[in-house]
Amino acid sequence: MSQCCQPRPPPTSLENRQAANRTTALIVPALLIGIVGYVTWVVVVLIGTNYLIQHGGRNGTGIAIIVLYFMFFFPMTISYLRLLMTIPHPGYIEKGSSTAATPVRPAKEAPPQHNIQASCTSTKVQDGTNQSADKKYTSTPQEPAVTLLDTKAILSGELPPPSGTERFYSRDVFACDQNGLPIWCGVCNNWKPDRSHHGSDVGRCVLKMDHFCPWVGGVVGERNFNFFVQFCSYAGIYALFVMIVMAIFVAEARSRGNSPGGNWVAGVTLGAVFTLFAGGMAMTSIGLALKNLTTIDNIGHQRRVMHIAVLVDSAQHRQPRPMSTDHVKPTHGSEDDEDPWQGTITYPLTVMPDASSETTLPPPSSSPPRTFAILRTHPGMNPWNLGAFRNFKSIMGNHWYDWFLPLRHSPCCNHDRGDSMYELGPDVERLKTDAGLSSSSSRGGPSRRKHRKHRHRREDSEDVDIMGSTLANVNGSTGRERNSFESA
Template sequence: MSRATSPRPASPPDSESTTAGPSPPDQPQEVDATTLLDINRGNRPSRASLVSAFVVPVLVIGQAAWATYVVCYQLAHQRLMKRDKQMGAGYAVIVLQALFIFMAGVTYMRLIQVIYTDPGLLPLGMSRAKPEDGGNDDMKAVMKRWSEKRSIIQHTTPEDARTREELFKELAAHNQRQAELRMEALKSFRPKDMFIVAPDGLPRWCKTCETFKPDRTHHCSDLGRCVRRMDHFCPWVGGIVSETTTKFFVQFLFYAMLLCIFMLATTITLFKRDNDRYGQRNPQLIALLVLSGVYTLFTVGMFQNSMWMLAKNFTTIEQRQFGMPLHLAVRISPDWYAGNVDHLSCYMVVSFASAPGEKWAIFQTDPRAKLWDLGGAYANVCQVLGKRVWEWVLPVTYSPCAKPADDVSEYPFGPAALAVTQNVQAPK
């Protein structure tokens, strides 16, 4: 753990953060199952992303259907069974192709079904969830104008002072509104025992969705929404890879990889036989050879990278941000201030009126700390794929990490984060 940015006093500091508001509800707010139509009614997503999310899966399905036709008819039936009289080899190729294409297709359909029905989106804030209240286009409109007028600010002249002043007034008004919304949302905020906060000690806030972001939640610009345990937006599968879809995404990659390897090996074998025995080079075999080769490289690389990140309990975003310190809030005991606290490395103490009598110490983590690494590759993989073998291979149940969170933390913390709790016990 990093050292404190400022020494800890032996009594509560004057700058201790507090928030006012009623007690939190008895149950934490549940994540709604939001469809793409709901996304459109909220913050508007990228039109190009939605188009690619529809077009690319159609192209992938079309290519898979054509490849299956070539393997089963052109290779197995026409060459192995009819021309070379190798009935057993022909049937084996057809059966294996059918098995791999079936499993790849089932996992693909399951993945797309979850993407469209329960993509793991965070509910919008109150003003965003009710467009009729007039608060649905503030962020988009202001940030769009900021992007268009940024050069005006940088290259303004005395004659342009009015334009510059109007823009900054608009941005100041927007920032003031965001601060008011954030403080209002704190009245019903339900803090966990341990959770990631902003450097100011308050929960992380999304200005676009106007809501607090739980741990591992990030805003997806392609969808215009915050996504729980967001990994990345993938046009190949038609949408977002998140806490609800990562398991099915990995399963699809596995079966797609087996399918591509099988087609590549079969095509190479029969293409070489045709060339050596008959001097034939069928254009469809050449096309299938190229297509299966490209997709084999792609799926093998994607599956290997996905399994590596599962073993480390990383998402794509967290991998890119690795090396940046985070700020961890840890619930402390009521008598925490008693005795000598010089050994503690926290730099702030916060409290929330929605949790009366409770306090949280804020720590800055080591930049390379793996907070969600559970201490072993198997435990990390099981958090996404499940603990039973059939859960690893069949796209039926959701990931364990997609289950409702408890009061301890949004997702299980690993040893690197749990070590912090040893520093906040009241001295004896």
């Protein structure tokens, strides 16, 4: 009884924002529909019917304006309704339970924590710090509880990872953190697929989340971004037509010495405002589609780096980069000149026999081992950049009629590929070359061996794995096995 009488804690700023977003998602679409209805009345009734046909005797002009109006009105309306249908399912990632996270051993000492940005999606990744059991990380009272993984214990085999890693290492390339693990969302308690982002406005991770849009009442993500582009484009053209028509007849009324009514002026104003707003959004969104970026990806894109795990097969081995003026680092160093190689990791992760007994998680998979090279991308690199036209087709559709008809989801929504969740661009191969990964068949031969004599010999300390002996224990690698990836 005493618990029921306790006052409820005041809502945080995040909870207030989420509540405001829910309210906005209901009000703004209704307001937008009301504005379009009002503009329809002004253009069709006041201008086309009353002013031109009934009082002006210009039947042809009035009918033409009414017909053209609905030619622009219907595509905008259909694309908007199609967009509203997808708002409940923009590409949400399933949320895990709080028990899905790996339990954390109590620490003898509490080392400092570091938040590391490890991909093009915002996330908080722990660098191996042990935390007390069932402890949640909260930086401020306004932020939700964040579950941090004991990365060091997972990599050393002391604790099993949360289930779901097989969805990543079954592919040849996936986005990872600096340790080679898939990126963990401590709010959703689940691994984040490639290119997903946690939207604090809705409290969910979304595939290729672009932004939260109050005009459509929800999140614009992978499954509705193409419909959003179509709606903004049609809305911009529609608003431009309304602005031009209303401006012409407002100017005509003033030239005849008549004062245009307030509805006419309001029609011009609304047309101008929505031409700038919708047209600007359409141009921005099309520009992002040509680059295969989202609005979130584009923030600080030129400086952003991420990590990707690339499968290394038996026919590949690592070569040191050649000694040339193109690769000589300046005195203070530059991220563009840094070696992408960060180490290796082998899946399934090795788990000690007594580790699974401390958790309720299922035992590790018995899949054959797959070794991945952990590569750090160059600043501004987009691994999924296919070129402008192919980028556009991956989002808007493979056929020209898909670009205009809001019927099908984007081709990038199909994740049945075996190599990666999304089609990879040529920059990935160049990154592998920069990291020294090459096929033995293409790098063999006397001429290549002769050229290697002029290559720069790197110190062993520059090629060690980022987790040191911990990661070496996970891979079970010996000195001879490391030589298969590093040149002596």
